[in-house]
Amino acid sequence: MKKIFLYSFICLISMISCKKEAPIAEVNPTSKAFAELLSNYNDESYKYFPLNATFEGLEGYNSQFPNVLSDEFNTELKAYYTKTKDALAKINDVELSDTEKLSKAVLNWDCDINLKALSFEDYTPINQMWTVNLMMGQLASGTSAQPFKTVEDYNNWLTRVDGYLVWLNSAEEKMREGIKVGHVLPKSLIKKVIPQFEGLATGEVSDHLFFTPAKNIPEEISFVERKNIMDPYMAMVSDKIMPAYKKMADFLKNEYLPAGRETSGIADTPNGEAYYNHQIKTYTTTNMTADEIHQLGLSEVARIRTEMEKVKEEVGYKGDLKSFFDFVRNNKELMPYKNADEVIANFNGIHDKMKPQLEKLFDIKPKTPFEVRRTEAFREASASAEYNPGSKDGSRPGIFYAPIPDAAKYNVYADEALFLHEAIPGHHYQISLTQESETLPEFRKSLWYSAYGEGWALYTESLGKELGLYTDPYQYFGMLGMEMHRAVRLVVDTGIHSKGWSREQAIKYSLDNEAESEDSITREIERYMANGGQALSYKIGQLKIRELRAKAEKALGNKFDIKEFHNQVLETGCIPLQLLENKIDTWIAANK
Structure with a gap:
C-alpha cells in the first residue's frame, strides 16, 4: 500500500495569566x-x-x-x-x-x-501490497479505525463505500490509460492482485468481509434500527461491492495481465528514471543517488556477513554460510507451533521478558494501549508484519499485525527483533509518544517520513541485548538476519529500479545473503517492485541514528545519557534526517 501520510499542525499560542495589576504579555x-x-x-x-x-x-x-x-x-x-x-x-x-x-x-x-x-501521473493505482483497496478491506472488517458504534457510524460507512467505488472505477480507467502509454505493472504483481479481488467478488453475502460490521451491531442499537442497517448492508455487498470486485477481477485477468510488463523495474516505464529518483528522495529524505545507495548496500552486506559467520561458528555448524541459511530456514526446532494463537502468545512473552529492562533505556513510555493480532485472512498471503497506530485519544490501541498463513511452518528465529521493530520500543513507542506529546504541534504529531520512522524501528532492533533479549544465538542471528534483510534491500531495490535487475536476479541475491524462506523473499522482492524506494528508508535512517548516537557518546563521554538521547530523537516526531542531525548537534553542543 503506497501510503504518503500528509498531515498538518496547529501551533497553540497561550496567554499567560498574571496578577491583575501586571501587564499582559504581548503575542509576537x-x-x-x-x-x-x-x-x-x-x-x-x-x-x-x-x-x-x-x-x-x-x-x-x-x-x-x-x-x-x-x-x-x-x-x-x-x-x-x-x-x-x-x-x-x-x-x-x-x-x-x-x-x-x-x-x-x-x-x-x-x-x-x-x-x-503531483508532477507524475499515477497509472498504477492498484498493486498487491500498498494500495487503498487493501486499506478499505481493513476498515470494512470493523476492527480497524472506522467506527461502528452508532447508526450514524453505519450510515457513514455506506456513504464512504460509494465514494470508494467511484475511485475503484477511476483506477480501472487509469490502468487502461497506462496500457496505452506503456506504464503497467509487471505480470508477477498482477497475478498477486487478481485473487485479492476474486476472493471478494463471490460467495455468501453474510460471510463477506464488507458485511462483517452488520454482524456485529452493538447491543445499544435497537431492533428496529438493526433492520435498517442489515438491509442496506446486504444490498451494499450484493449490488455494489461484489459486482465492482468482479468487474475489476475480470479486467485484471482478461485485459491488464496480457498487457503486463515482463521487466521488473520502474525505469522500464515512461519517465521511470526521474520517478525513481523522486522516490529515493521521498523515502530517504536525502540527496543520495541510486549508485551511492547500491554501493552502501554492498558494503553493509559484507559487514553483516562477517557477524553471521561468528554465530554460525558459535552454534557449531560446519557448512558454509549459505547452507547455514538453509539450515535455519528449515530447522523444525525453530517451527514449534501448531496454531496462530501460539505465535501471538510468543510475541506477548517477548514483551513480558524485556519489560524490566525498558526503564534502563527509556524514561518516558506511551499511554496508548497495545495489542498483537494476526493479519486478516483476506490479505495475509501477501502481507508483511506491520504496525498500525492507535488513535490520538488512546481509545483505539496500537496494533502489531503478524501474518501467519501456516502456523506449522512459522519460523520463530527472528521474532525478538521483529517485535522490537514493529512494536516496542519500535513503532509503538515512536508513534504513540509523538501522538501523546503535549509540546509538539499537531502537524508533527502525525507526520510520517519513512527514513526517520523506519530508521528508528530498525535502530531499536540493535537494542535487544540491552533489553535482556538475544540470549539465544538463533535470536541474535535473527537480528542480524533482519539487519541483513534491510542491507540487501539497498542492493536489490536500486538493482531492480536503476540497474535493470530482474525479479529472479533480485530473489537469487536475497537467497544468497539471508535466511528468509524463498516464499518470504519472493513476497519482499515483489513488494519493492510495487513501490520502488520505500525499502531504502530503513537502513539509511538506522545508519544515521547510529551515527548520531556514536557522535554523542564520543563528544559527551561520561555526560552521555542514553535515555536522554532517546528522548531527543523521539520528541521531534518524524522529520527529515538532516533536520534531526541539526537538532542532535545542537543538543550535544549544549551539553558539552
Whole structure:
C-alpha cells in the first residue's frame, strides 16, 4: 500500500495569566500569523485526506472518500500546497522561535516533496501490497479505525463505500490509460492482485468481509434500527461491492495481465528514471543517488556477513554460510507451533521478558494501549508484519499485525527483533509518544517520513541485548538476519529500479545473503517492485541514528545519557534526517 501520510499542525499560542495589576504579555505578531497559517493548513488537509482523519480518531470525516485520481482533485491539491508555500515565504524566520523554525522547515519540505509527486501521473493505482483497496478491506472488517458504534457510524460507512467505488472505477480507467502509454505493472504483481479481488467478488453475502460490521451491531442499537442497517448492508455487498470486485477481477485477468510488463523495474516505464529518483528522495529524505545507495548496500552486506559467520561458528555448524541459511530456514526446532494463537502468545512473552529492562533505556513510555493480532485472512498471503497506530485519544490501541498463513511452518528465529521493530520500543513507542506529546504541534504529531520512522524501528532492533533479549544465538542471528534483510534491500531495490535487475536476479541475491524462506523473499522482492524506494528508508535512517548516537557518546563521554538521547530523537516526531542531525548537534553542543 503506497501510503504518503500528509498531515498538518496547529501551533497553540497561550496567554499567560498574571496578577491583575501586571501587564499582559504581548503575542509576537509573526508567531500569531504563523500559528494561523498552520491551523488553516491542518484543517484543510482533512478535506483532501479524510482517511487520515479517521485514523486519527477525528469525527466528521468518516463518510468522506474523495476521488484522488481525478484531475479536479489533483488541481485543488496542487493549489493547496502552492498557497501554503507562498504563505510560508512571507513569514520572517528572525521572529520565530527555534521550534517554530523547525516546524517551518518541515512544512516547506513536505510541500515541496508532495508538489513534486503531483508532477507524475499515477497509472498504477492498484498493486498487491500498498494500495487503498487493501486499506478499505481493513476498515470494512470493523476492527480497524472506522467506527461502528452508532447508526450514524453505519450510515457513514455506506456513504464512504460509494465514494470508494467511484475511485475503484477511476483506477480501472487509469490502468487502461497506462496500457496505452506503456506504464503497467509487471505480470508477477498482477497475478498477486487478481485473487485479492476474486476472493471478494463471490460467495455468501453474510460471510463477506464488507458485511462483517452488520454482524456485529452493538447491543445499544435497537431492533428496529438493526433492520435498517442489515438491509442496506446486504444490498451494499450484493449490488455494489461484489459486482465492482468482479468487474475489476475480470479486467485484471482478461485485459491488464496480457498487457503486463515482463521487466521488473520502474525505469522500464515512461519517465521511470526521474520517478525513481523522486522516490529515493521521498523515502530517504536525502540527496543520495541510486549508485551511492547500491554501493552502501554492498558494503553493509559484507559487514553483516562477517557477524553471521561468528554465530554460525558459535552454534557449531560446519557448512558454509549459505547452507547455514538453509539450515535455519528449515530447522523444525525453530517451527514449534501448531496454531496462530501460539505465535501471538510468543510475541506477548517477548514483551513480558524485556519489560524490566525498558526503564534502563527509556524514561518516558506511551499511554496508548497495545495489542498483537494476526493479519486478516483476506490479505495475509501477501502481507508483511506491520504496525498500525492507535488513535490520538488512546481509545483505539496500537496494533502489531503478524501474518501467519501456516502456523506449522512459522519460523520463530527472528521474532525478538521483529517485535522490537514493529512494536516496542519500535513503532509503538515512536508513534504513540509523538501522538501523546503535549509540546509538539499537531502537524508533527502525525507526520510520517519513512527514513526517520523506519530508521528508528530498525535502530531499536540493535537494542535487544540491552533489553535482556538475544540470549539465544538463533535470536541474535535473527537480528542480524533482519539487519541483513534491510542491507540487501539497498542492493536489490536500486538493482531492480536503476540497474535493470530482474525479479529472479533480485530473489537469487536475497537467497544468497539471508535466511528468509524463498516464499518470504519472493513476497519482499515483489513488494519493492510495487513501490520502488520505500525499502531504502530503513537502513539509511538506522545508519544515521547510529551515527548520531556514536557522535554523542564520543563528544559527551561520561555526560552521555542514553535515555536522554532517546528522548531527543523521539520528541521531534518524524522529520527529515538532516533536520534531526541539526537538532542532535545542537543538543550535544549544549551539553558539552
